[in-house]
Amino acid sequence: MNKEPTARSAKERLRSARIRIVVRKLHNYLGLYLLTFVWLFSASGLILNHPAWSAAQFWKVREETTAQRAIIVPSATGDIELAAGLMTQLGIVGEIGEMKRSSKGDAFEFQVVRPGRVFRVEARIDSARVRVTQIRLNAWGVFDALHKFTGVSLDAPARTRDWALTKVWSLAMDALALGLMILIVSGLFLWYRFPVKRVPGLIALGAGIACCAFFLFGLGTLFG
């Protein structure tokens, strides 16, 4: 009579243990895979939060060079096509940023960005000449740029990514964000399966939630 429930519970225990092992492996291996990405965003986040640190002074020690040359004005219809045509001639690769065309259409300016380097291109369409200013940043500048290098902006929603590597990097950022969420969920699962740790874990989790909720919801409600 008792054999059947015992066999079933043993089977359930085995299944449950297998799930725990799979989740633990997922937590460990995913964490190891994302390790360097987490370090990059943690370190660059610290630098962004401390503009007074010497590591954050990369803009002051930038190297700036300017060159002028003749160009063949590309037969482009739109600004992006025109910028892309000029970039090919100038051998510049990166994400196209701000673009500005004069009202007469005889001058065209744009910026090309890649982590650690900024190109400012000022083209005279009428005289087929271009002035290129190149700004080089040190390793901290690269760090800083990588943290924010999305190719899009919440302040300019119409902007799109036009460089393949910007798309790759934004994909890596998404993967990291999703990976961190999976680490959180798997971590919660592993903690919950440990009955002895439930109460102290709940206190730690509750403290974190309360602290975050205070900043996210409490400030506006209390002081807004």
Place this chain on the structure above:
Amino acid sequence: MPPRPPRAVFKAFYRWTRDLHLYLGLFVSPFVLVYAVSAIQFNHTLMPWGGVSNAEVAREERVVRVVVSDSKNSLEIARQVRQQIDVRGEIGYVRRKAGSREVRFPIETPGHVTTVDVDLSAGTATIQQRSTGVWDGLTYLHKMPGPHNATVRGNWLVTRFWGWTADVAVYLILFLTASGVYLWTVLRADRRTGMAFLGAGLLSFVAIIVAIVA
């Protein structure tokens, strides 16, 4: 040769590291979630359910009298006005044209912005309060304190406190990565596969960085 530490010390160290990894990880997980969700928002210019455009409802517009001593320090003027109009929050920036008697600044908290236009000649402040919603609040927290407007940043104690909290969150994440690596190395069975994942992560990281930067 110095004597090796007894096995009990290793065991205690392992247990302490495992428990700290667990509890500190649980504590920091809501912060990680805030950063991860807002990172996706930044990466896709995503404001779910209309974001600010839907949440942005002018709650109140009022004009109040203020008594402010003119100063070259625009932040000081903004601070005085903030105190008199009884609105609490971080002064985002202060805009004042040279020689002008008009000052404009926003007072921000996550999800709320109060725009203040001060006319120093008339002694009035026009205040417009609006709600920008929780999604905007997430991106606001992600960016704070940040590198922009460093000279005015942290003019509200709570923003400074958030800055310290954000730092603590980063240090805890770094501790979690270090303790996680230690705990993995102790598990002999997982070493080889773990090494493969660590190597794959490092390789993809270096490959992307080199392609982007070089």
